[in-house]
Amino acid sequence: MASSGSISAGAHGDPTRRDFLFVASGAMAAVGAIATAWPFINNLNPAADTLALSSVEVNVKPIAVGQAITVKWRGKPVFIRHRTPEEIKEAEDVKLSELPDPETDNARVTDTAKKVRPEWLIVVGVCTHLGCVPLGTKPGDPRGEYGGWFCPCHGSQYDTSGRIRKGPAPKNLAVPDYLFSSDSLVKIG
C-alpha cells in the first residue's frame, strides 16, 4: 500500500494514517460481505417444517424373525430387520480387520438408551456410495454375498449388520438414532 509514493508513505516508509484507514475499511468490508453472504447460504438449509418431520414411531411386533420392513423417515427409507440367530452370529463373528469401515455389530444394534437388542437391526436404507436404495429387504431380493443388502446401482454389498463389505461404497449403512419405548414400539429420530 505504501507503493503509491509520497502521499501514503510516511517519512521513513512507515505506515501512515491513510494506510491504516485502507486496511481497516477493507477488513470491515470483507467482514460485511461474509456476514451478508451467510443468510443466503443459510437460506439453503432445511426449513423448520422440513426439520419438524424428523421422527417416526414404528410397531415392530408384526415383523417375524427373518423378516424385514421398510419405513419412510425424513424422506428416506429405513430398513428394520428382525435378524435370525444365524444372522446375528455371522455379524458378530466377523473380524474387524476384514471390514472397510470397522464397527462392531454390538455398536450397531444399541439404541439411544444404550440397550443392546441384537435381534433388531435398524439402518438407513441409503447406499453410502451414491444414495440408491439397496435390495435385500423384500423376500426374493438379491442380498449379496454377505447375506445383507445388495445395491443394484454400482454393486456395493452389505453384510447382516449393514456393514459395507465389497464395492465402491465407503461406509456402512448409517444407523439412525432410535429408542425402544417398549419391546414392540420403536421411535426413529
Place this chain on the structure above:
Amino acid sequence: MASQHGAPPVFNNRVVAWIDHRLPIFSYIEKEYHTFPTPKNFNYFWNFGAIATVMLVLMIVTGIVLAMNYQPNSELAFASVERIMRDVPSGWLMRYMHMTGASFFFAAVYIHIFRGLYYGSYKAPRELLWILGVVILLLMMATAFLGYVLPWGQMSFWGATVITNLFSAIPVVGDSVVTWLWGGFAVDNPTLNRFFALHYLLPFIIVAVVALHVVALHVHGSNNPLGIDPKGPQDTVPFHPYYTMKDGFGLTIFLIIYAGFVFFAPNWLGEPVNYVQANPLVTPNEIVPEWYLLPFYAILRSIPDKLGGVIAMFGSIAILFVLPWLDTSRVRSCTFRPIYKWFVFVLVIDVLVLGYCGAHPPEGGFVIASRLATIYYFFHFLVLLPILGKIERPLPLPPSIADAVLKKKAV
C-alpha cells in the same frame, strides 16, 4: 447503407443514423456480421457454432412457455407435465421440442468441440475463447441435469439422488454441500423448488458466456480448416452473405433432422422409466443419465473409489481447460499432423466406448472396458499430446489460404 473496406458505414435512414450516433448497434452489426473478414475456406464443421446458438435460443423460448404450465412441486410436477402433454394447446410440441432440443443442442456442441480439437482451434491466440467454451459446456451439463429432474419421474429422482450425492465425496464440507443442495434430508420438494429456480437461471448465464465467447472470437477471427492465419483480403470473404448463407443452409439441414426426431421419435433418446412417477423408496433397476452425459458417467463408475471417481469425472472436463498448454505442437490443423490426426479419431472412439459402457450396468467386461477407456482418455491428454507435439514432423504448411484453395481447384 454502404461500406467499403473498413470505412465506417454511412446510414441513409435518418432514424438509424440518429440511433447509431448515440448507441452504435448498427455499426456493430455491420462490422461484426456483415463486412467481418472471414477465412474463405470454411467447411461445414464451421456451421455448428451458429447451430448451437440457434438451439440455445430455441431451448429458452420453449422453456419459458413450458414454465408457464409447469408446477415445481413434488406433488404436482409429474401430473403438470402430463397435463402439458395432453391438455395444454401445443403443449406436447413445446415439451418434445424442449427435450429433444437438449439432445440436439449437445450434439451440435459436441461436433463443435470435435471441430476445435481436430483443427486446433484452441491454440494461441484463442486459448480464452476455448476456455469460455468449456465453461459453456459445464453450464450446459448443469442446466441439463437440473432440467431432467423437473418432470419428477423415477429417473429424475434417482438421477438427482446419485448426482447430488457425488458432492458428499468432498472432504469436510461435502455433507453440508449436499444438505444445501437438497434443502432437507433427501431429494424432496425443496430440492425440486431450487432446481427449478436454477434451471430457469442458468440458460441466461449461458447466454452471457456465449456473448463473451463471441467477443473473444471476433478479436482474432475464426480459425479455418488449414489452421493458418489469413494474410490479407485475398484470403477472406465478408461474413455476409457468404457465411450467413452457408450457416443458413447447414442450419436448415440440422433442423430437418431435429424436426424428424421431434415429430416421429421424440422418446427415442429418453428413458421410458421416467414416465413413472418418482418413488423415494424404490430404486429403478438401472440408473442411467441421458446419452450426452454417459461417457462422464462411465468415467465416474470406472474408479472403484467414491472420491476418486468424482475427481476423475470432473477431471475429464477440467483437463480441457488446460488443453491449449498440453498440446505442444505449433501446427493447428490436423490436416498437417500426419500422426496426431489418427489419435483424434482414436479419442472419439474412446469417448464412444465410454458412452457405451456408461449405458450398461457395471459388470464384467463393461467394468474392464470402461477402466481401459478412462485410462486412455487421460493418457491422450496428459501423455500423448505433449509428447507427440515434440516428436511429430508436420507436413509443410501452404503459404496462404488463397494459395491452397486455388491449387486445390486447379487439380
